[in-house]
Amino acid sequence: MRVISLFLAALLSAALGVGGMLLSSHGVQARQAAAGSSSTTDARHSPSSGLSQSDIAKMLPATDMGANAARQNNPHLPPINDSAATPFDAAPIPVNPLAPNADAIGAKTCVACHAQENMQASHTLHVASFRAGAANSGPQAACESCHGPGSEHAKNPTAPGSIIAFTHDAKTPPQVQAGVCLGCHAGGARQHWIGSIHQNRGLSCTDCHNPMVRLSPEGVLAKSSINEVCATCHQDIRAKFNRRSHMPLPEGQMACTDCHNPHGSITKPLLKTDTVNETCYTCHAEKRGPFLFEHAPVRANCLNCHDVHGSNQQTLLVAPIPMLCQQCHTMTLHPNDLQTPAGLGTGPHPDERLIGRGCLTCHSNIHGSNNPSGPKFHK
Ligand code: HEC
Ligand code: HEC
Ligand code: HEC
Ligand code: HEC
Ligand code: HEC
Ligand code: HEC
Ligand code: HEC
Ligand code: HEC
Ligand code: HEC
Ligand code: HEC
Numbered sequence: 001m002r003v004i005s006l007f008l009a010a011l012l013s014a015a016l017g018v019g020g021m022l023l024s025s026h027g028v029q030a031r032q033a034a035a036g037s038s039s040t041t042d043a044r045h046s047p048s049s050g051l052s053q054s055d056i057a058k059m060l061p062a063t064d065m066g067a068n069a070a071r072q073n074n075p076h077l078p079p080i081n082d083s084a085a086t087p088f089d090a091a092p093i094p095v096n097p098l099a100p101n102a103d104a105i106g107a108k109t110c111v112a113c114h115a116q117e118n119m120q121a122s123h124t125l126h127v128a129s130f131r132a133g134a135a136n137s138g139p140q141a142a143c144e145s146c147h148g149p150g151s152e153h154a155k156n157p158t159a160p161g162s163i164i165a166f167t168h169d170a171k172t173p174p175q176v177q178a179g180v181c182l183g184c185h186a187g188g189a190r191q192h193w194i195g196s197i198h199q200n201r202g203l204s205c206t207d208c209h210n211p212m213v214r215l216s217p218e219g220v221l222a223k224s225s226i227n228e229v230c231a232t233c234h235q236d237i238r239a240k241f242n243r244r245s246h247m248p249l250p251e252g253q254m255a256c257t258d259c260h261n262p263h264g265s266i267t268k269p270l271l272k273t274d275t276v277n278e279t280c281y282t283c284h285a286e287k288r289g290p291f292l293f294e295h296a297p298v299r300a301n302c303l304n305c306h307d308v309h310g311s312n313q314q315t316l317l318v319a320p321i322p323m324l325c326q327q328c329h330t331m332t333l334h335p336n337d338l339q340t341p342a343g344l345g346t347g348p349h350p351d352e353r354l355i356g357r358g359c360l361t362c363h364s365n366i367h368g369s370n371n372p373s374g375p376k377f378h379k
Contacts, residue, residue: 086184088129091141094180096148098161098171103151106140110150113157123214146180146211166206174204181205189263196264207233208262226255230262243310245317258283259308276301291368293375297328298367321358 086092093104107130111118121127121142130142144150146164153163161171164180178199182190193199198207208229210222223229227249231238237256241249248254256262259279260270273279280302281288287298297304305324306316313320319327342349360366363377371379 091145092183093141093144094148094164094183096164097176099152102149104144104149105151105154107142108140109154110143117212120213124211125220126211166204174202177204177206189261192264192266197270198262199264226257230256237309240310244312245315246310276303287367289368291370292372293369293377295366295368295377321360325359
């Protein structure tokens with residue numbers, strides 16, 4: 001028995017050595033990103049590659065959820081203080097409230113029993129970074145910095161709660177699970193996690209993230225893309241994007257997280273900006289105005305006329321024209337009696353000027369006009 005486990009350990013540490021070397025470039029990037037974000041102006045050259053810290057930072061994927069650079073430079077939006085993750089070399093070992101007296105035993109021991117999980121995890125950002133041997137921590141912290149100290153679990157692996165586990169059927173409560181991740185990822189995009197609808201409904205970080213298997217190119221996601229992650233629970237919303245008119249999300253050019261922060265926000269429903277309209281202006285800046293002649297419902301809320309997730313009407317409209325306009329505008333007072341019941345597309349004598357683009361034939365600048373003679377949005 002003893003001989004076998006020694007042999008196992010030797011075999012594993014050999015495998016780890018190779019894996020560590022192969023994967024070290026990932027870890028180096030991660031560490032430099034962590035270092036880079038605390039001092040982004042630092043452009044020292046790293047001796048091996050000739051690349052500066054900021055070159056490397058630029059090559060890293062942008063997963064800046066709450067506040068991208070555009071937001072930071074936007075005078076209309078309050079800036080968000082994005083805080084960097086706790087670097088791997090400062091990794092604390094979280095306390096497991098269900099095994100408060102356990103001690104850390106080191107990754108090699110975990111790996112001796114969890115060879116398969118270890119093999120998959122070796123390709124992931126976190127474990128690979130630990131393997132790269134961040135100063136102070138070393139590869140030994142690779143498992144317990146998330147799973148907590150393992151001495152009691154190793155003695156009695158089947159005792160529920162002996163180790164911090166991240167699945168819904170595990171004994172570890174969701175807030176302890178999230179607490180582990182927040183131990184290194186507090187603040188920034190997650191400053192409103194506590195009290196957010198996802199937190200309130202008992203979601204854990206690991207409903208959307210899986211740091212044990214590399215499934216997505218970035219973001220340590222539980223599925224291969226952001227939209228697939230959201231679709232696991234919000235199938236109805238994802239399905240609306242299959243309607244005739246939709247923004248290019250199914251085409252892979254947008255993600256739910258362009259408008260929503262799944263980690264929580266102060267704007268319902270989890271919007272990244274303070275109002276619906278501000279969210280739209282981040283991409284449709286020309287709709288912000290200011291206009292000489294404003295159309296009141298546009299200024300109030302884009303959703304008066306548009307269904308963001310998708311619509312079977314043209315251009316994401318909530319109702320077909322002229323009905324859309326007639327929800328608010330009556331037939332009376334219109335020049336030439338254009339809008340009489342008889343003249344409508346559905347009336348006995350349809351007026352051809354109302355067919356096709358309908359009201360938009362004449363009122364073409366429906367979002368507002370800057371033309372001195374455009375108070376009725378004709379120009
Ligand atoms: C002596 C072998 C052994 C060692 C050492 C060991 N484990 Fe386990 N571990 C197991 C077994 C067996 C199970 C399955 C228990 C079960 O199904 O009830 C398990 C289960 C787990 C689970 C899931 C627990 C749950 O409640 O769902 C996690 C997470 C885990 N181990 C992590 C670790 C980590 C991290 C270490 C190192 C600190 C470690 N293990 C060390 C044998 C071991
Ligand atoms: C960044 C945090 C993190 C690190 C580091 C980490 N794990 Fe995990 N581990 C998780 C999460 C989260 C899950 C749950 C994954 C899921 O949703 O299925 C998990 C799942 C597991 C499971 C399966 C438990 C189950 O319920 O099926 C085992 C076993 C395990 N980890 C062992 C390890 C070992 C061994 C290491 C070190 C090589 C390690 N983990 C490193 C976060 C981590
Ligand atoms: C020991 C500290 C530590 C713990 C614990 C930890 N992380 Fe990380 N995590 C990091 C560092 C460092 C990075 C890389 C630097 C960065 O992206 O900010 C990172 C990166 C990430 C990323 C971004 C990946 C990318 O592509 O940019 C996600 C997502 C993430 N971690 C999720 C989690 C989740 C979920 C947990 C809990 C299961 C967790 N982390 C636990 C330190 C930690
Ligand atoms: C409802 C799904 C969901 C939940 C729950 C969730 N995340 Fe995320 N998270 C995402 C998505 C989607 C991204 C975007 C990834 C990208 O842009 O590549 C992300 C990005 C991140 C990032 C990298 C970007 C950044 O802001 O630095 C970190 C770190 C992170 N999440 C940590 C966490 C932690 C910690 C928790 C638990 C407190 C958590 N997440 C809960 C979906 C979720
Ligand atoms: C594990 C399941 C799950 C996943 C995955 C998930 N959500 Fe949710 N989400 C929920 C639940 C549950 C609610 C609450 C629904 C309710 O109360 O009607 C919710 C609510 C929401 C809301 C409405 C908030 C409000 O204030 O009404 C938004 C927006 C949202 N989620 C966006 C996302 C996005 C974006 C993603 C992907 C990054 C995502 N969700 C992934 C379960 C999930
Ligand atoms: C272009 C911005 C944008 C994109 C992209 C987007 N949403 Fe939304 N979402 C909104 C706005 C704005 C609302 C508010 C709608 C309302 O109040 O009627 C909303 C509302 C929601 C709600 C709660 C209200 C409802 O309709 O049930 C959920 C859940 C939601 N979105 C999930 C998602 C998911 C999942 C995705 C990705 C498949 C996604 N959203 C993509 C802007 C967006
Ligand atoms: C992340 C960027 C982004 C955000 C935020 C965004 N949009 Fe879009 N929107 C797009 C793109 C890209 C298109 C497609 C443009 C094209 O095909 O020329 C589009 C197209 C549209 C269209 C035309 C659809 C069609 O069928 O022609 C409407 C209407 C629209 N968006 C409304 C909104 C509203 C309302 C909001 C705010 C709730 C919003 N958008 C937020 C990127 C965005
Ligand atoms: C009073 C109803 C109404 C409101 C409110 C409204 N729109 Fe529109 N929008 C329309 C109509 C009608 C069209 C179709 C125009 C066409 O086919 O020429 C349209 C088309 C669009 C388009 C695609 C064509 C283009 O002009 O680029 C975008 C993008 C768009 N709207 C964004 C927005 C945004 C962003 C808001 C909020 C600031 C908003 N809309 C508010 C009625 C409205
Ligand atoms: C949600 C209600 C609403 C919808 C839908 C709506 N409008 Fe309006 N519209 C208003 C309001 C409110 C005003 C401002 C009235 C005022 O200032 O007296 C206005 C103003 C106008 C004006 C200028 C009127 C004037 O006297 O200066 C025109 C023209 C107009 N709308 C056309 C349209 C057309 C065309 C549509 C359909 C594409 C439409 N509206 C959809 C609410 C709406
Ligand atoms: C053939 C061109 C044309 C079409 C089509 C048209 N309008 Fe007009 N509309 C006008 C003109 C011209 C005015 C008066 C402009 C002025 O007085 O300066 C006007 C004025 C208005 C006004 C402001 C006067 C009032 O009644 O309060 C509203 C609102 C309006 N139109 C809504 C609509 C709606 C809704 C439709 C579609 C059902 C529509 N229009 C279709 C040409 C048109």
